[in-house]
Amino acid sequence: MSTIHEAAAHLVLPALVFAEPARTARRLTGPEKGAFLGKDLWRLAAKFADDEADDVDLAALPPKGASAWVERVADVAAVVVRFPSPRQEGEAHAAVIVPTRNRWLPFLPGGARYFTLERTFDERGRAGTAIGEWTGEWIRVDFGPGPQASDKDGFLDAIERVLAGTRRPEGAAPRPVPEHVLRIIERAA
Numbered sequence: 001m002s003t004i005h006e007a008a009a010h011l012v013l014p015a016l017v018f019a020e021p022a023r024t025a026r027r028l029t030g031p032e033k034g035a036f037l038g039k040d041l042w043r044l045a046a047k048f049a050d051d052e053a054d055d056v057d058l059a060a061l062p063p064k065g066a067s068a069w070v071e072r073v074a075d076v077a078a079v080v081v082r083f084p085s086p087r088q089e090g091e092a093h094a095a096v097i098v099p100t101r102n103r104w105l106p107f108l109p110g111g112a113r114y115f116t117l118e119r120t121f122d123e124r125g126r127a128g129t130a131i132g133e134w135t136g137e138w139i140r141v142d143f144g145p146g147p148q149a150s151d152k153d154g155f156l157d158a159i160e161r162v163l164a165g166t167r168r169p170e171g172a173a174p175r176p177v178p179e180h181v182l183r184i185i186e187r188a189a
Contacts, residue, residue: 002088008045009083009092011177014114014134015185017097021112023189025079025097028068037066037081044188048181073098073156074163080152086119093117093129093149096159111136115162117146117155131158142171 016024027036065084070077079097086093098113113133120130129146143162147154161167 002050003091004042004045004049005083005086005088005091007048008041009095009116010090010134010140011048011181012041012045012185013081013095015177015182016189017112017114018136019182019186020189021097021099025099025112028079028081028097029070033068037068041066044185047184071096071156074160078156078159080156089119089121091119093119094152094155096156098159098163113163115159117149119149120145131155131162133162137174138177139172139174141169142173143167144170 013024016027027033065082068079068081071080072078073096076099078099081095081097083092083094094117096115098115100111100113116132116134118130118132120128122128129149131143131146133141133143135141143158144167146158158167
């Protein structure tokens with residue numbers, strides 16, 4: 001990881017989702033939402049960020065712009081997470097956590113899928129977005145360009161097309177995460 005923002009969106013939150021999807025969904029949308037999104041997630045992410053690549057002042061937490069809520073995605077209750085505005089390529093604008101088991105009783109044991117809308121730049125240096133998915137095996141699946149960062153409905157529509165199988169991956173790349181890192185995150189949760 002390079003920044004606290006990347007560590008939060010691409011390591012800590014997906015690790016928590018894969019380890020305990022129901023508890024993580026409750027933490028993001030329930031009574032402890034403020035503490036979790038305001039400080040807990042970012043303090044944990046700071047443990048895995050490169051110091052010289054990150055200028056986030058932990059004393060200044062909570063980060064502005066972090067929020068979470070529930071939306072219907074492909075007939076299930078999914079959790080949408082809005083991250084603070086990304087500054088660097090690869091940092092996430094948002095994430096969507098979609099339960100994989102029961103459409104009427106979401107987040108039963110059985111896992112969840114974790115999607116991100118990430119900041120990108122094209123060859124001319126113009127800002128854009130890309131849709132990615134982290135799997136429980138720590139493979140990042142690339143679903144190509146995404147909608148504008150402010151287009152929540154466009155992002156959710158793209159996720160629905162992925163879930164329906166009408167939007168196909170453009171590539172995938174593994175990123176092994178050491179087992180001790182995952183244990184640290186799970187214990188801290």
